[in-house]
Amino acid sequence: MCLPQKYPKPDTFEYFQAGYRYDAITHKSLVGPNEGDFDKNWYVICSNYFDDPFYVDFSEGDKEFPVYFSWHGAGNWMPVKVAETLSEFSDFLTIIKNIEADSQQAVKYLEEHSDLTNEFWKEVYVEYLEKAEEPINExxxxxxxxxxxxxxxxxxxxxxxxxxxxxxxxxxxxxxxxxxxxxxxxxxxxxxxxxxxxxxxxxxxxxxxxxxxxxxxxx
Structure with a gap:
């Protein structure tokens, strides 16, 4: 549930920004210059089950677009960097998708290849750890x-x-x-x-x- 599940299509990319960059009902802009505001250069590229957004900063093309994450509904947008580049993030998700049927393997991969001090990756790790636990009897x-x-x-x-x-x-x-x-x-x-x-x-x-x-x- 923590990892991306929803992705925009090319023709729905602007609509996908609703609730983040603008109000879906009034279409009023939600971007702002202050800390905690949704920055004018941030664009959501996908979201998870809870509609928590993953986004890139369009001004960081020279850095190959680091990927950020924020918890939706927290009252402000505090970016958590989850990948150094968009390509790295895409590759990581592909690997997890290929092994997620084996939760224990996914747990091992996360232990070896993700930063578990990072709030987001720690949450992902806990989710897979729960799935990996075998039924317990007395x-x-x-x-x-x-x-x-x-x-x-x-x-x-x-x-x-x-x-x-x-x-x-x-x-x-x-x-x-x-x-x-x-x-x-x-x-x-x-x-x-x-x-x-x-x-x-x-x-x-x-x-x-x-x-x-x-x-x-x-x-």
Whole structure:
């Protein structure tokens, strides 16, 4: 869900900028000169499941167009560089696409070829790490302290509220209105089960900017 899923066609490139460079309804320009504004030289080249944009700066052609990423709905646009050049980014995505059926191989590739201190690549890594985990049963658990039942509780959805609301809506099969109501709760009961099964979900939510805990059931 973190990596690009939506791409513009040549004849829809300008329309693809809606919500980033201009308001889709009023067509009012959204670009600005201040920090946190969408810069006049930025153009979105693709977006992910959450409509988070990947973009290039048209003034950086001499640098072969480094690729930047920002979280949509964060309140401002803070660029995170995800590739030194557009070509490098394209090659990386092609490799991941070719190996993503084998999540463990994708995890290994990300460990060896991406900067896991980078906020974006760390989030991608957590996503593939979750996919790579094999189903766990009681006999496989060596740490018996993890065989305790409880719930994953989201105590704060974080700064990127729209992204987490979208995630909650899809994962809990809610309508947009229901997801919005749930997001305003002080605590959100996200999932229940055993710690061994749920600890990676806590890590995934934290990587997405939320505050989440595992709360054991009362004995």
């Amino acid at each position: 006999l496989q658990i060596t740490d018996k302290s993890e065989w305790i039942k409880g719930k994953v509780i989201i105590t704060d959805i974080g700064k990127d509220k729209l992204k987490l609301i979208q995630f909650i809506k899809d994962q809990l099969n809610l309508t947009p209105q229901q997801a919005l109501v749930v997001s305003k709760q002080g605590e959100i009961e996200y999932k229940e089960g055993y710690l061994a099964h749920l600890k990676h979900i806590v890590n995934q939510l934290k990587a997405m900017g939320a505050t989440a805990i595992f709360r054991p059931d009362p004995v």
